[in-house]
Amino acid sequence: MIKSKPFFDREPPSMGKKDIVLTEKYSFCGRKENNNPYKIEKGNQNMTLIIGMKYKDGIVLIGDTKIVEGNNFHHNNKIEAPLEGIKVAVGSAGLTALSKDFNRKLSDTVAQRLREYEMANLREITNSPISFEDVQNGKKALPQIYVYNENKLLDDCAMLTKTVADTGRQYSQNPIESIVAVNVNTPLLYQIDCNGFKVDVPCVSIGSGTDHLGEYLKKNHDENMTLDEAVFLGTFLIKYVELLKFDNMVGLEDKKMPQVFILSKDFCDTLKFDEESTKQILSMVKSKIGKMRKELVVHPHYFKNEKSSSLFGEAKTKYK
Numbered sequence: 001m002i003k004s005k006p007f008f009d010r011e012p013p014s015m016g017k018k019d020i021v022l023t024e025k026y027s028f029c030g031r032k033e034n035n036n037p038y039k040i041e042k043g044n045q046n047m048t049l050i051i052g053m054k055y056k057d058g059i060v061l062i063g064d065t066k067i068v069e070g071n072n073f074h075h076n077n078k079i080e081a082p083l084e085g086i087k088v089a090v091g092s093a094g095l096t097a098l099s100k101d102f103n104r105k106l107s108d109t110v111a112q113r114l115r116e117y118e119m120a121n122l123r124e125i126t127n128s129p130i131s132f133e134d135v136q137n138g139k140k141a142l143p144q145i146y147v148y149n150e151n152k153l154l155d156d157c158a159m160l161t162k163t164v165a166d167t168g169r170q171y172s173q174n175p176i177e178s179i180v181a182v183n184v185n186t187p188l189l190y191q192i193d194c195n196g197f198k199v200d201v202p203c204v205s206i207g208s209g210t211d212h213l214g215e216y217l218k219k220n221h222d223e224n225m226t227l228d229e230a231v232f233l234g235t236f237l238i239k240y241v242e243l244l245k246f247d248n249m250v251g252l253e254d255k256k257m258p259q260v261f262i263l264s265k266d267f268c269d270t271l272k273f274d275e276e277s278t279k280q281i282l283s284m285v286k287s288k289i290g291k292m293r294k295e296l297v298v299h300p301h302y303f304k305n306e307k308s309s310s311l312f313g314e315a316k317t318k319y320k
Contacts, residue, residue, distance in 0.1 A: 047100075048078055048093035048207040049238055049250045052179050052189050054223045055230040058264035059181040059189050061089055062234030064242070065259055066251035068096060075253040077270060078103075079261045082110045087183040087268040088150045089261050090157060093207025094176025094194075096249075098168050102160060102176060109156055113148045120146040150182045154190060154198065162196030169194075177206050183263035208249045209241035231260055231271075236285045243289055257281065 050063040065075040079091040080103070092102040124145045161178045168175030174194050182188040191206065192198045203221040205214055220233060238258050241250045252258055257278050260271040273281070 047096040047249050048091070049205065049209045049241060049247075050079065050091040050093055050179055050207055051203075051205045051213075051217065051234045051237055052181060052191075052201075053203045053217075053221055053225075053230050053234065054187050054189055055227055056224045057227060058183050058262065058267075059089075059187045060227065060230045060234065060263075061091060061179065061181055061259075061261040062231065062238065063091055063259045063261075064238050064250045065253055065256070066249065068249055073251075075251075075256070077259040079259055079270070080107075081261075081268060082106055083148075083150065083153055086150055086153075087263045088153055089181045089263055089268070090153075090178065091206075092161070092176055092178040094165070094174070095168050095172055098164050098176040102164050102178065105160060105164070106157070109160060110148075110153065113152070113156065117146045117148045150184055154180055154182065158192050158196040158198050161192045161194065165194035165196075179204060179206050181261075181263050183265075183268070187263070205237070208247040209238075212241060212246045213237045227262070227264075232281060232284065234258065234260070235281055236288060239282070239285045240289055243286070244293075255279070255282065 047068060048063065050061060052059065052061045061079050063078045065077060067074055067076055067078075079089055081087075081089050090106060092099050092106075094102075157178055157180050161176060165175045165177075177194055178192045180190040180192065180198070182190070188200050189202070189204065190198045191201050191204045202223055203217055205217055217233070217237060222229075225233075235258055238250065238252065241247055242252060255278065257273045260273075262269065262271050
């Protein structure tokens, strides 16, 4: 019988933080011999707008779907669940090249971590009455002394965010940041800045257009809001940035909803909207934006560099 600490108190022998980059293949920051492995150019634009909110049944992440490639663009989802079977979702926003590399390296890192933990558990068989043959033949389960859980993933996301950001600091003060949602026992929503610092927040927006909507999000968010209310608020904010052209890197496919990723007690996946629901929500969103513009009787960009960093600072008194 193995006498050991619970898995959450232990790390495999080779898993100390100093060993976080284990092989060149899974390196976070590209080729060492290249001082600019991402080929970032000055003026490289930010990509992605992701809004995260706690609501009464869990957490919802809402992201735009526009991906810019040079002078062309296409649409795809940007929020993913890297750990199968565990309610965790991750998204990043920042310089285009860095954001793409973060997403690619995240999946590589998780795969590498899972292999390391599996090997560590295999090594435990030598100290256990369970034989390797029994495990291989499915007669007995592999001892799960070491488990790569949501807390380990959060630490890796923080380290990855900082390491990737370090490569782009000469081009931007905030080259990349990330958002991690966890709903295992308690709903937790983390914002991770470019220095790898993480903080649990009730709501947050990261990426392009954030300066124009952050204050409005905080004032109108409520942790007891319903999923419908959260989806409407997030969709409204993204369409606002897109329709009023605050940032041309933010957008949705024509007549399509943003990606809405739900982490609730019974669900962890991207929500699907039928045509009727999509049409109804987008119609309500456009109607609200139109009313706000008409009431103010000025072009929204008037407020961009004034005392209010966005239109929402002025519109809040009339439209909640």
